[in-house]
Amino acid sequence: MTALLHTSGLTKRFAKDDVATVALRDFTLSIEEGSFVAVLGRSGCGKSTLLNLLAGLTEPSEGEVRYKDRPLSGPDTEIGYLTQSDTLMPWRGVQRNVEMPLEIRGVPSAERRRVAAGLIERVGLAGFEHHYPRELSGGMRRRASLARMLAADPATLLMDEPFGALDAQLRRELQEELLRLWAEGGQTVVFVTHDIEEALLLGDRVVVLGPIGTILLDRAVELPRPRSADALRVDPAFVALHTELAAALREGAR
Amino acid sequence: MSTTDDLLTPAGRQEGPVRVALPRTWWQRHGSTTTVWSLRLALLVLLLGFWQLAADRWIDITFISKPSDIAERLGEWAADGTLWLHTWITVQEIVYGFALGAVTGALAGFVLASLSLVYRVLDPFVMALYSIPKVALAPLFIVWFGIEMHMKVLLAAATVFFLVFLNTAAGVRDVDRGLVDAVRLMGGNRWHIARKVVLPASMTGVLTGLKVAIPYALIGAVIGELVASNRGLGYLINDAAAQFDTAGVFATLVVLSVIAAVLNVVVGLLGKRVNRWKPIDE
Ligand SMILES: Nc1ncnc2c1ncn2[C@@H]1O[C@H](COP(=O)(O)OP(=O)(O)OP(=O)(O)O)[C@@H](O)[C@H]1O
Ligand SMILES: [Mg+2]
Numbered sequence: 001m002t003a004l005l006h007t008s009g010l011t012k013r014f015a016k017d018d019v020a021t022v023a024l025r026d027f028t029l030s031i032e033e034g035s036f037v038a039v040l041g042r043s044g045c046g047k048s049t050l051l052n053l054l055a056g057l058t059e060p061s062e063g064e065v066r067y068k069d070r071p072l073s074g075p076d077t078e079i080g081y082l083t084q085s086d087t088l089m090p091w092r093g094v095q096r097n098v099e100m101p102l103e104i105r106g107v108p109s110a111e112r113r114r115v116a117a118g119l120i121e122r123v124g125l126a127g128f129e130h131h132y133p134r135e136l137s138g139g140m141r142r143r144a145s146l147a148r149m150l151a152a153d154p155a156t157l158l159m160d161e162p163f164g165a166l167d168a169q170l171r172r173e174l175q176e177e178l179l180r181l182w183a184e185g186g187q188t189v190v191f192v193t194h195d196i197e198e199a200l201l202l203g204d205r206v207v208v209l210g211p212i213g214t215i216l217l218d219r220a221v222e223l224p225r226p227r228s229a230d231a232l233r234v235d236p237a238f239v240a241l242h243t244e245l246a247a248a249l250r251e252g253a254r
Numbered sequence: 255m256s257t258t259d260d261l262l263t264p265a266g267r268q269e270g271p272v273r274v275a276l277p278r279t280w281w282q283r284h285g286s287t288t289t290v291w292s293l294r295l296a297l298l299v300l301l302l303g304f305w306q307l308a309a310d311r312w313i314d315i316t317f318i319s320k321p322s323d324i325a326e327r328l329g330e331w332a333a334d335g336t337l338w339l340h341t342w343i344t345v346q347e348i349v350y351g352f353a354l355g356a357v358t359g360a361l362a363g364f365v366l367a368s369l370s371l372v373y374r375v376l377d378p379f380v381m382a383l384y385s386i387p388k389v390a391l392a393p394l395f396i397v398w399f400g401i402e403m404h405m406k407v408l409l410a411a412a413t414v415f416f417l418v419f420l421n422t423a424a425g426v427r428d429v430d431r432g433l434v435d436a437v438r439l440m441g442g443n444r445w446h447i448a449r450k451v452v453l454p455a456s457m458t459g460v461l462t463g464l465k466v467a468i469p470y471a472l473i474g475a476v477i478g479e480l481v482a483s484n485r486g487l488g489y490l491i492n493d494a495a496a497q498f499d500t501a502g503v504f505a506t507l508v509v510l511s512v513i514a515a516v517l518n519v520v521v522g523l524l525g526k527r528v529n530r531w532k533p534i535d536e
Contacts (some may be wrong), residue, residue: 089450104450
């Protein structure tokens with residue numbers, strides 16, 4: 001396996017007047033092609049900042065991001081990014097939102113409609129194709145955003161707390177859907193979450209971030225797949241990992 | 255499965271909301287509109303009745319005229335063609351001025367606000383020009399453009415331009431960064447961003463501009479006619495006032511209000527079409 005995404009000495013500062021907030025300092029990480037990396041960290045430790053850099057949305061203050069061994073200079077359509085906040089176009093209905101990446105790529109409208117309909121069905125929004133984002137619940141908007149990201153069929157998925165706003169049952173379903181997609185398509189996934197259990201359920205590898213993006217723990221998760229949440233809870237290996245991650249997160253708070 | 259009749263969506267997932275047909279009676283659909291319009295009509299009749307009464311009993315009609323005289327004057331003017339001649343002139347001035355100002359204002363606002371540096375440099379100059387009372391430009395416009403119709407068209411356009419320009423520019427500059435980034439992530443270029451994000455996002459601003467600009471289009475045209483003209487509703491007001499014909503003045507004002515109301519309705523319909531995605535307040 002080769003490193004698909006690689007960051008070296010990545011630093012991001014936000015200047016405001018004469019002071020700069022350092023969100024990320026000297027961050028180095030390699031992500032293998034086809035792996036599922038879960039990123040854990042407390043609020044404000046720089047996770048979203050990191051994903052913005054990995055997506056090419058913002059420029060690092062220092063260091064660089066390399067994608068497929070080339071420096072990343074801007075957004076790349078191979079990289080799909082589900083941002084932490086919703087960015088559905090409020091003046092477009094669900095279907096037209098999901099079609100948007102295809103529209104920009106110049107896909108003919110019949111094909112666009114077909115792909116969008118399939119994805120909308122998959123995220124459980126059938127019947128809401130023509131609803132505007134403001135007419136949907138937070139979780140429904142999240143699912144529409146997910147469908148939109150998948151419409152572009154990206155090889156790399158960056159996801160910032162994608163399932164945070166969903167109820168436990170729906171989250172479970174979408175986690176399974178995501179795993180199925182990943183198993184079939186072999187995408188590379190970077191998945192940011194607050195939830196240790198979710199990280200262990202999904203990830204091949206868990207990276208725990210401390211303040212300004214210090215790596216507190218970087219650990220492979222060798223639990224056998226398919227993983228079921230109910231079976232995992234009583235698995236001693238899972239419990240040990242859970243304890244280890246929780247301890248690392250606690251340490252980061254100090 | 256007896257409930258499927260009133261379900262509009264296939265009952266795929268049970269946890270989602272369910273959409274049902276909502277049978278409404280005529281009164282439920284149109285009741286509040288009917289009430290509002292009946293009350294408006296009643297208020298109008300009441301005001302006119304009171305005016306008529308006051309003019310007959312308490313106040314000298316040389317100052318306030320009275321509704322029946324005004325109606326009579328409108329009838330006379332309609333019969334001899336005066337009304338149509340002057341109204342047509344003024345309507346043309348207003349519509350051309352409004353359209354010219356709106357189109358140039360929206361275009362300039364869209365382009366300049368997209369060029370951040372240019373906008374920052376020009377901002378104080380635009381505000382300075384905007385702050386000039388446009389009425390004060392009338393004599394200058396006469397020197398530049400003569401006293402024909404285009405002088406009035408341009409005077410109306412001058413105010414409309416700034417209002418539409420400033421509101422459009424504000425709309426463009428308020429566009430959510432997140433939406434722009436979303437299009438960048440999809441591989442969109444500047445053109446895609448302008449067309450698929452900035453344009454729809456700034457429509458609200460454009461419409462606000464159009465809405466507030468309507469009265470100013472009327473002001474521009476009528477002021478132009480008051481200052482120098484021998485045709486149009488502004489001239490008619492001047493002429494009637496010079497002869498102490500208050501009924502004539504009021505009759506002209508009625509015509510102007512009707513023109514303004516029609517323009518308001520047109521812009522309102524446009525707004526409804528464009529802002530469909532906005533939540534409807536219950
Ligand atoms: N645009 C910005 N301007 C200034 N400071 C910023 C900006 N974006 C992030 N920061 C700062 O960078 C730090 C990290 O922010 P970031 O959004 O990456 O946190 P996070 O780990 O994603 O937190 P959360 O889990 O709450 O989403 C924060 O202290 C924040 O104040
Ligand atoms: Mg975040």
